[in-house]
Amino acid sequence: MIEQFEQPLPHGITLSCRAAGARGRPVLMFLHGFPEAAFVWDGLLEHFARPEHGGYRCVAPNLRGYERSSRPADVKAYRAKELVEDIAALIAAEGPPLECLIAHDWGGAVAWNLANQRPQLAKRLAIINSPHPGTFWRDLQHDPRQQAASAYMNFLVRPDAEALLREDGYRRLWGFFTDWGGAPWLTEAVRQQYRAVWDAGLTGGLNYYRASPLRPPRAEDQAAAAVKLPREMLAVQLPTLVLWGMKDVALLPALLDGLDDHVPDLTVHKVADASHWIVHEQPALVARELASFLGAAPR
Numbered sequence: 001m002i003e004q005f006e007q008p009l010p011h012g013i014t015l016s017c018r019a020a021g022a023r024g025r026p027v028l029m030f031l032h033g034f035p036e037a038a039f040v041w042d043g044l045l046e047h048f049a050r051p052e053h054g055g056y057r058c059v060a061p062n063l064r065g066y067e068r069s070s071r072p073a074d075v076k077a078y079r080a081k082e083l084v085e086d087i088a089a090l091i092a093a094e095g096p097p098l099e100c101l102i103a104h105d106w107g108g109a110v111a112w113n114l115a116n117q118r119p120q121l122a123k124r125l126a127i128i129n130s131p132h133p134g135t136f137w138r139d140l141q142h143d144p145r146q147q148a149a150s151a152y153m154n155f156l157v158r159p160d161a162e163a164l165l166r167e168d169g170y171r172r173l174w175g176f177f178t179d180w181g182g183a184p185w186l187t188e189a190v191r192q193q194y195r196a197v198w199d200a201g202l203t204g205g206l207n208y209y210r211a212s213p214l215r216p217p218r219a220e221d222q223a224a225a226a227v228k229l230p231r232e233m234l235a236v237q238l239p240t241l242v243l244w245g246m247k248d249v250a251l252l253p254a255l256l257d258g259l260d261d262h263v264p265d266l267t268v269h270k271v272a273d274a275s276h277w278i279v280h281e282q283p284a285l286v287a288r289e290l291a292s293f294l295g296a297a298p299r
Contacts, residue, residue: 002042006068007061009089016068017090018042021049021057026099028294029091029122030060033105033130034205035173037197038062043283044102044290053287054294056099061090063107065204067197078204078211083110084117091121098122100294104279105130106208115236126241126290129248129276131255133214134234134262137227139255140216149250153215162202170198177277180249185280239265241293243286245274267293 003019018038028048030041038060045058062069064086065078072078087110091098101122103111108130115125131139139146155161165172173194177183209215213227240263246253253270260266269289274281 002045007090007093009086009093011085011089013064013070013072013086013089015061015064015070015086015090017059017061018045019057019059020045021055023057024095025055025057027057027059027091027094028100028102029087029094029098030058031087031101031103031107031111032060032063032066033103033107034208035176035194035198035202036105037067037193039193039197040104040279044279044287047287048290053291057094059090059094061087063110063204065201065207067200069204071201071204075207075210078207080109080113080212083208084114087111087114088118088121096121098124100124100126100290102126102128102290103130104128105276106205109133109208109212112236115238115240116233119236119238122238124240124293125236125238126243126293128243128286129245129251129278131251132234132236132259132262133229135255135258136214136251137229138258139252140214143252143254146252146254147216149252150216152250153209154218154221156206156209157215161206165202166198170195173198180247180275180277183277183280185277190280234262236263237265240267241289242266242268243271243278243289244268245271245276245278245281247272247274248276250276 006014006016008014030044032038032040041060045060048054048056048058065071097120101111108127111125111127112132140150177186244256256268271278279286
């Protein structure tokens with residue numbers, strides 16, 4: 001059974017959340033990406049809340065800007081430090097430290113930063129098809145293949161992106177799924193869940209792209225080429241699992257190269273027949289990999 005609630009945070013943001021499992025149990029927290037929302041984790045929330053799978057308290061917030069969570073108007077409110085503050089405050093409300101922070105896509109960007117800045121808030125980190133900022137920054141600067149694969153980011157920062165994405169019943173947004181893997185999982189019921197999120201507003205999710213300089217450089221916008229990331233901002237000391245669908249056409253496998261230079265306690269599992277949307281495509285595999293990773297943690 002999925003519980004829905006709204007969690008006010010001390011700094012004035014409220015996050016709408018989905019959860020399963022009793023309060024007071026060890027906590028797993030799940031962070032979604034774009035153009036998704038917290039509902040994508042429902043199956044895993046219910047799975048890991050069951051006693052036979054750990055009996056965890058499982059919480060998935062809608063990140064700021066999504067669904068019924070707060071939607072600040074200022075693009076600067078979607079910078080990494082603000083997003084990290086939201087999740088740190090939510091962890092404090094649930095009772096730190098987390099057993100594991102689990103994240104995909106933009107949720108992973110938040111999770112990587114939180115693991116670097118607030119490592120005391122989680123015992124472990126699990127990342128699903130979300131690039132570490134160090135390798136992403138490197139490849140956006142120097143790898144023409146990743147620059148081309150990430151070119152869509154420069155579309156999403158356009159001031160008219162919301163209007164263009166709404167055209168023809170969200171044709172371009174559906175293409176994010178169907179053009180990058182076929183998406184047999186995209187049933188009408190799942191489509192209805194996505195439509196409800198998108199009907200509630202697209203600007204918050206798009207502001208993540210607008211607020212971040214980590215996108216391909218262009219003649220009129222230096223973007224990633226102008227960024228300097230000190231090494232100390234990239235180190236993650238938490239035990240970390242990276243689960244990667246190798247058919248991801250937006251985030252190329254080369255982003256895994258050199259990752260262990262930033263994350264010394266690292267396990268990488270490559271899934272040859274999965275795309276960026278591995279959580280939808282192979283939920284049982286994701287559950288097994290997470291269970292194996294959590295099984296290695298002290299309880």
